[in-house]
Amino acid sequence: MRNVKKKPRMKYKTLKGLQDILPPEISIWQHIETKAKDIFKNYGYREIRLPIMESTDVFTRSIGETSDIVEKEMYTFPDKGGRSVTLRPEGTAPFVRAYVEHHLYNDPAPQKFYYAGPMFRYERPQAFRYRQFYQIGAEAMGIDDPKLDAEIISMLSAILSSIGLEGLNFEITSIGCEKCRPAYRSALKIYLGDKLNTFCSDCRRRYDANPLRILDCKVPACIDSRKGSPPVLEYLCSDCKDHFDDLRKNLDLLNVPHSINPNLVRGLDYYTKTAFEVSSENLGSQSAVAAGGRYDGMVEEFGGPATPGIGFAMGMERIIPLIRDSLNITEGPELFICPLGPEASEKALSIAEQLRSNGLWVEINYDNTSLRSQMRKANRIGAKNVVVLGEDELKNREIEIKNMDGGEDIKTLLQGNEILKSLLPKIRK
Ligand SMILES: [Zn+2]
Ligand SMILES: [Zn+2]
Numbered sequence: 001m002r003n004v005k006k007k008p009r010m011k012y013k014t015l016k017g018l019q020d021i022l023p024p025e026i027s028i029w030q031h032i033e034t035k036a037k038d039i040f041k042n043y044g045y046r047e048i049r050l051p052i053m054e055s056t057d058v059f060t061r062s063i064g065e066t067s068d069i070v071e072k073e074m075y076t077f078p079d080k081g082g083r084s085v086t087l088r089p090e091g092t093a094p095f096v097r098a099y100v101e102h103h104l105y106n107d108p109a110p111q112k113f114y115y116a117g118p119m120f121r122y123e124r125p126q127a128f129r130y131r132q133f134y135q136i137g138a139e140a141m142g143i144d145d146p147k148l149d150a151e152i153i154s155m156l157s158a159i160l161s162s163i164g165l166e167g168l169n170f171e172i173t174s175i176g177c178e179k180c181r182p183a184y185r186s187a188l189k190i191y192l193g194d195k196l197n198t199f200c201s202d203c204r205r206r207y208d209a210n211p212l213r214i215l216d217c218k219v220p221a222c223i224d225s226r227k228g229s230p231p232v233l234e235y236l237c238s239d240c241k242d243h244f245d246d247l248r249k250n251l252d253l254l255n256v257p258h259s260i261n262p263n264l265v266r267g268l269d270y271y272t273k274t275a276f277e278v279s280s281e282n283l284g285s286q287s288a289v290a291a292g293g294r295y296d297g298m299v300e301e302f303g304g305p306a307t308p309g310i311g312f313a314m315g316m317e318r319i320i321p322l323i324r325d326s327l328n329i330t331e332g333p334e335l336f337i338c339p340l341g342p343e344a345s346e347k348a349l350s351i352a353e354q355l356r357s358n359g360l361w362v363e364i365n366y367d368n369t370s371l372r373s374q375m376r377k378a379n380r381i382g383a384k385n386v387v388v389l390g391e392d393e394l395k396n397r398e399i400e401i402k403n404m405d406g407g408e409d410i411k412t413l414l415q416g417n418e419i420l421k422s423l424l425p426k427i428r429k
Contacts, residue, residue, distance in 0.1 A: 007256050016125060016131070017098050017122075017123070017125035017130050017131030017132070018130065018131055018132045019130060023331065024331045025320075026331065027329045027331065028320050028323065028327055028328075029134075029320070029325060031163070031323075031327060031329075032136070032163050032319060032323075033116060034138070035159065035162045035163045035171070036114070036116070036149070036159050036163070036314075037114075038112045038162070039155060039158050039159045040138065040155075043112065043155050044112050045112040045113060045114040045138050045140075045149075045155075046112065046113055046114070047113070047115065047116075047251055048095070048098065048113045048114070048115050048116055049115065049116065049117070050088075050091075050094045050095065050117075050126055051088075051094070052087055052088055052117065052118060052120075053085050053086065053087055053088065053361050054085065054086060054088055054093070054097065055083065055084070055085060055086075055095050056072060056074075056076050056084040056085060056086040056349075057084075058086070058093050058094060058097050059074060059086055059088070059089060059093050060261075061301065062092075062093040062269070062270050062298060062301060062302070063089070063090070063251075063269060063270065064210065064213070064269030064270075065209070066205075066206050066209045066210045066213050067213060067216070067269060068213075068216065068217075069089050069090070069121065069216070070107065071123040071202070071327065072122070073089060073123050074086050074087070074089050074120075074121055074122065075087040075089075075120045075121075076122070083327065085121035087119075088096065088119055088120065089119055089120060089121045090119055090135075090312055090313065091115055091117075091119065091135055091137045092137070092139065092270070092295065092298075092311055092313075093277065093298075094308070094381045095113065095115065095139050095297075095311070096298050096299055096304075097136075097302060099111075099139075099141060099299065099302075099304065099307075100299060100302045100304035100415060104141070105141065105142060105299065105304060105305060105307050106297035108225065109141065109142025109143050110140045110141055110143040111140070111141045111142055112138070112139070112140045112141075112372075113138065113140075113141075114136065114137065114138040114139075114140050115135075115136070115137050115138075116134070116135070116136040117134065117135070117139075118132050118133065119132070119133055119134070119135050119156055120132050121320050126282065126317050128283065128317050129317070130313075130317055133315060133316070133317050134315070134317065135313040135314060135315055135316065135386050136314050136316065137311060137312060137313035137314070138152065138155070138156075138311055138312055138313075139309060139310070139311035140309065140310050140311065141299070141307055141308070141309045142243075142307055142308065142309075143308060144243075144294075144296060144339050145380065145426055146243050146244075146246035146247040146250060146274070146415075147246075147250050148310060148399075149243075149247045149250075149252045149273075149274045149294065149310055150247055150250030150253070150254055150256070151250075151254070152292070152311070152312065152333070153170065153172070153251060153256055153258075153276055153312075154254040154309055155230060155291075156252070156278065156290055156292070156312055156314070157256050159277075159314070160289070160290065160319075164323045164326055164327065165280065165289070165319065165322055165323060167280060167281060167282065168278050168279065168280055168289065168411060169259065169278065169279050169280075169281070170251075170256060170257065170258040170259070170276065170277075170278055171258065171259055171260070171261035171263040171264055171276060171278075171279065172247065172248070172251070172258050172260060172261070172264070172274065172275070172276045173232070173233065173244075173260060173261055173262055173263075173274075173275050173276075174232070174233060174236055174240050174241075174243065174247075174274060174275070175232055175264075175265070175271055175272065175273065175275050175293070176235060176236050176237070176240050176272070176315060177237065177239065177240050177272045177296070177406075178239035178272070178275065178297065179239065179240075180235055180236050180240055181212075183235050184230070184232055184235035184386060185212065187213060187230045187235060188211050188212065188214075188215075188229060188230060189207070189211050191228075191229045191230055192207065192211060192214060192225075192226065192229065192394040193207070195225055198221060198226065198402070199217070199219075199222050199225055199226075200215065200217065200219045200220070200221065200222050200227040200291075202217065202219075203217050203219070203222050209390070210269070210291055212265070213299065215229070215263075215265040215408035217266045218271065219245050222417050228389070229421060230406065231262040232262060233262050240273055240392075243273050243274070244273070244274070247274055248260075250339075257382065258276075261277070264276070264277055270295040270298045270301070271293040271295055272294050272295060272296045272297060273293075273294045273296065273393070274293055274294040274310065275291075275292075275293035275294070276291065276292055276312070277290070277291040277292075278290040278291070278314075278398075279368050280322055281293055282322055283318060283321070283322065288318065289314060289315060289319050289322070290312055290314035290315065291312060291313065291319045292310070292311050292312025292313065293310065293311075293312075294308065294309065294310040295309050295310070295311070296308040298330060300348050323390060330382060331376065331382055332381055332382025332383050332384060332385050333361045333362055333363040333382075333384070333385065334360050334361045334362065334383075334385060334387070334427055334428060335355065335360060335361070335362045335384070335385045335386070335387060335401070335427055336363050336364070336365070336377075336378040336381070336383035336387075337351060337352055337362065337363070337364040337386075337389060338363075338365050338371060338374040338375065338377075338378065338386060338387070338388045338389065339365060339385050339389045339390075340371060340388070340389065340390035340391065341368075341390065341391060342368075343392060343394060344389040344391070344393070344394055345364075345368070347389055347394065348364045348365070349364060349390050351389075352364045355424075358424055359410070360427065360428070361422075363381065363383065365377065371388065371390075375413045378404070379404070383404055384403070384404055384405060384427075385401050385402060385403055385404060385427050386401075386402045386404060387399050387400065387401045387402065388400070388402075393414070397412050397414045398411065398413055398414065399411070399413075400412075400429060401423065403424075408426075410423060410426055410427075
């Protein structure tokens, strides 16, 4: 053997707050994605794929300069041309950018889309919270009728239950519109103003810029101090109030159990009227699995015609721990071929190829090891069936497909490779 110069040992690791998603865990991800896509199809939502990077101002203006996301959590950096770019911290702002850029509002309303992919926030990593996290989201545009709000919440409910989630709480509220927000804002300022010195420095700064942000602060002292602040629902204008009442009526009609949570706030500036959140009591403090709301002013803000919109996003990392134990994911080839000797080895190679082209997952043993160790390997990789190809089998043209789960073994004659095709349904079983 050639004398290879020893390289220093590699010690690279994923960045803090990032994770590799490996098999068999990936099967849970695929399960969620498949179920979601099936339901999106029934509701007419079509997939869009957008860049994970946008010009920074796509986020700063829409999410809000004073939001936690923009102030603290964005991955923002200059590219080599000196432009400020940001890894998307959420999906709606890039979606609206694309919606306006491609004039999607010209299509008949509602225009309905879904997306799935990674988002990035520079947060302190903790349970179920990653710096690169994955969301599946949906957006419906061009209709301001509360029937659409109820329908999209009902669709979310259908997705989550088809994934296998149970015991979820659907909470809704209205956060008003630009007409009713000024009155609410001043009521809030009066209430908070009296004890402003008990809030964190961020909140004190936000008090003038955007007091609603204070409702969103995660500092425990601030959570405590804002208790008892005026409920937004009491400040809704008649338009917002009617919208909210209709939403509740339609959710009842669609049998979506829900409760009102007047303290529900969205950490993004662009929301109007309907806001909702789905949570699970099994997730501890990071209990939200999905959240969404209406954003009727955003398209106009992005330079498009005034167009209402509503959407939600669900967090993959929050959902996965809730279904991991109940999902019975067994991975392994449907057939494992153990050849004994060089002639059998070649035969195994061509039989495997033949069966794969017929849709069967087949693995073979490559090296010339004992039958015992080949069987052990078949077991370790979870093979459902095993066939031994030795001298006798080749001579007598007879093989036995052994079922590893205690099912029926199949004896059959080997004529070319074709005979196995007729056995496919049996092997699969
Ligand atoms: Zn209003
Ligand atoms: Zn605060």
